[in-house]
Amino acid sequence: MLICIPDVLSKDEVAEFRRIMDAAEWEDGRSTAGAQSAMVKRNEQLPPDGEAARMLGQRIITALIRNPRFLSAAVPLQIFPPLFNRYTASRGDHFGIHVDNAVRGDPLTGLRIRTDLSMTLFLAEPDTYDGGELVIEDTYGSHEVKLPAGHAVLYPSSSLHMVTPVTRGARVASFFWMQSMIRDAHVRSMIFDLDTAIQSLTERLGRDDPDAVKLTGIYHNLIRQWAEV
Ligand SMILES: O=C(O)CCC(=O)C(=O)O
Numbered sequence: 001m002l003i004c005i006p007d008v009l010s011k012d013e014v015a016e017f018r019r020i021m022d023a024a025e026w027e028d029g030r031s032t033a034g035a036q037s038a039m040v041k042r043n044e045q046l047p048p049d050g051e052a053a054r055m056l057g058q059r060i061i062t063a064l065i066r067n068p069r070f071l072s073a074a075v076p077l078q079i080f081p082p083l084f085n086r087y088t089a090s091r092g093d094h095f096g097i098h099v100d101n102a103v104r105g106d107p108l109t110g111l112r113i114r115t116d117l118s119m120t121l122f123l124a125e126p127d128t129y130d131g132g133e134l135v136i137e138d139t140y141g142s143h144e145v146k147l148p149a150g151h152a153v154l155y156p157s158s159s160l161h162m163v164t165p166v167t168r169g170a171r172v173a174s175f176f177w178m179q180s181m182i183r184d185a186h187v188r189s190m191i192f193d194l195d196t197a198i199q200s201l202t203e204r205l206g207r208d209d210p211d212a213v214k215l216t217g218i219y220h221n222l223i224r225q226w227a228e229v
């Protein structure tokens, strides 16, 4: 399931990110790619262990762990330090079809995670570049994603996906992975649907409605049943 998380960053925060990123040194994006994806990857990245990536990445994590929709959809256990990429039209940048590595280790912190979910946080407005759609395949077909700056998409790391060539301007984003407390994507998706339904029910009936209380209990008991922590 693809889930859009709007307003992870405000427009002012995006502008500040971009000031810092646009002034930083960039490197070849293949530095973090696996063997297959390196063959189809053409873009630039901020050095993962550099000051800019670490500082901005931490700000993204701080914003995400305060975001109820993200917490409900991802049920995150560990979030990998966010990386930052740029696809520039004049370089013919794109990223061909691939699946992300199953396990990611961060040399700086020693963190090692199973990648259950991938996230792209868009940091360029869609009208500033052409192409650069993130195309994600699932059992319902291919989905093209291109969101306003500050919005993010969450998708299962098991999905084949690609970024189409940028033909005008530059597409700038942060991308990263996380391990969820709920490994099974189908279970995670049902838990998210249940939570969403409970939230809308409690808005109508109040948090102390007896059936809403029961359903909230069931929600927590299902998490208790399924969570690996
Ligand atoms: O740029 C993106 O939106 C996705 C990047 C990606 O798929 C990757 O780096 O593995």
Ligand SMILES: [Fe+2]
Pocket (backbone or CB within 6 Å): 098, 099, 100, 161
């Ligand atoms: Fe990827």
